[in-house]
Amino acid sequence: MNQNVLVAVPYRERPEMAFITDTLLPLANAGASSIVANRMFNDGLSDIIYSDDLKKHYDPLHGLTVTVSKYLMNDLPHISTARNLLGKACLSRNAEWIYWLDADMVQQYPKDPVVALRMLIDTAIRENVDMVSGMYLSKKDRRLCAYMWDPEVTQRSIPKRVVPPSGCLVDAVGFGCLLMSTRVLRRISYPWFVSDSDLDYGEDTGFCRRAGDVGLKIWLHGEVCFSHVGLQSLSVLEDERE
16 A cells, blocks of 8 residues: 555444444555554543553554543543544654444445455546545434535435435535545644534534535545444445435
């Protein structure tokens, strides 16, 4: 992999990383520069223990650089704080691309995570966009985490059936599996991620709105699919709820 790609993974608890490991290791072996992991809850001792476990598991065997950053709670929601710290870490490492992957995402199609990442990079270059997302379903309503702005309901999920295999432009996406040029962070003022409950924006879709305001475009890839793991696994390859 010639591009300088840094993988950013926010996670809540230790078991979550088991879901994403099968995606991370092939990426590391293919040359993705590092993984930056960040807990969303600061509970002191367990953070330190897990940091050691991550370094022990990944560094000697697979060449991954692992950074686990502890932080003090402030007025930002936990996930916003985690993503802001991850963004700072990515810029400090001079990566060309950030590959945002949530810890509860499981690669579905294509099966090879390296092929999937290559598809996202090639699409970003071909379509001349700085953000390309794979497809996955929301745990909240089992709909696609890709949206167009709607004056009446703030954001409206895009039906999967209207997304062509090559993909299409959208107004917003979740950050579960998103390739982003680091140029994006330099175009938007810090803090990049802030939840807006009054407007029903998550930290990720709120980020997309700000990106759109400065002329950045977002592409949804129709052939890169992930399963969203929770109480039940939500497969984007199955029909979404109408």
